Amino acid sequence: MIPIGRNLKIKAARAERDMTQKALAEAVGVSRQTMNAIEQGDYNPTIRLCRTICKVLGKTLDELFGEEEEHEGSKVQY
Amino acid sequence: MKDQKYNIDEMQERRLFQIEEIGFWLTFWASGAAVVIQAVLGADLKQIAGEGIVLLVSSAYLVFATLRNGIWNKGGPAPTFRANALVSLIPAVMCGAILLIRVLAVLKRPLTLGVAVTALAFAGVCYLGCLGLLEILRAVYRKRRAKLDDEEDETA
Numbered sequence: 001m002i003p004i005g006r007n008l009k010i011k012a013a014r015a016e017r018d019m020t021q022k023a024l025a026e027a028v029g030v031s032r033q034t035m036n037a038i039e040q041g042d043y044n045p046t047i048r049l050c051r052t053i054c055k056v057l058g059k060t061l062d063e064l065f066g067e068e069e070e071h072e073g074s075k076v077q078y
Numbered sequence: 079m080k081d082q083k084y085n086i087d088e089m090q091e092r093r094l095f096q097i098e099e100i101g102f103w104l105t106f107w108a109s110g111a112a113v114v115i116q117a118v119l120g121a122d123l124k125q126i127a128g129e130g131i132v133l134l135v136s137s138a139y140l141v142f143a144t145l146r147n148g149i150w151n152k153g154g155p156a157p158t159f160r161a162n163a164l165v166s167l168i169p170a171v172m173c174g175a176i177l178l179i180r181v182l183a184v185l186k187r188p189l190t191l192g193v194a195v196t197a198l199a200f201a202g203v204c205y206l207g208c209l210g211l212l213e214i215l216r217a218v219y220r221k222r223r224a225k226l227d228d229e230e231d232e233t234a
Binding site for chain 1: 089090
């Protein structure tokens with residue numbers, strides 16, 4: 001299994017919208033514990049949850065969960 | 079007063095699965111250990127029937143469910159004759175040892191050539207039985223896996 005690192009992009013996107021971890025968790029429909037685990041890289045969310053987080057934060061999958069080296073052309077917009 | 083539905087999210091659900099898995103294996107191996115210990119101490123079949131049934135039912139379910147889904151094991155040895163031959167040694171040695179201990183410690187018989195040969199023969203029968211069963215299961219697994227892998231795509 002490929003280890004996942006800390007997801008600072010979600011934290012930054014949250015800060016942009018002035019959302020706390022708890023507020024984002026409630027908007028997405030998960031516990032704060034789960035949202036914290038995602039940001040810390042302790043939990044690898046399903047694609048369904050990733051999409052919901054993207055919708056709430058108004059970002060693309062690439063912007064929040066994409067690899068740094070990925071090409072711009074592979075962006076998926078929701 | 080309206081009852082609120084208690085929901086868990088996907089991470090909590092996965093953690094719950096992990097907890098339940100550990101709980102299941104604890105119960106499984108504890109039942110196995112209880113059967114072995116009671117057998118060594120001289121218990122008869124009636125006394126170990128309860129744990130035996132639990133083990134039998136859970137093992138049958140595991141075998142049926144994993145084979146149905148085309149799964150052999152969780153990252154252990156690959157399903158080969160050599161692996162099955164090696165794995166079968168474990169129950170064979172255990173069965174031979176349990177018989178020997180029962181005869182010597184519970185029945186208080188001296189260690190004679192006859193007792194040793196009987197224990198060895200019992201271990202051999204267990205070995206062949208276990209190997210035969212594993213080979214049958216391996217054949218079923220390969221057939222099932224081939225069928226699942228050959229299923230056509232929806233777009234085909």
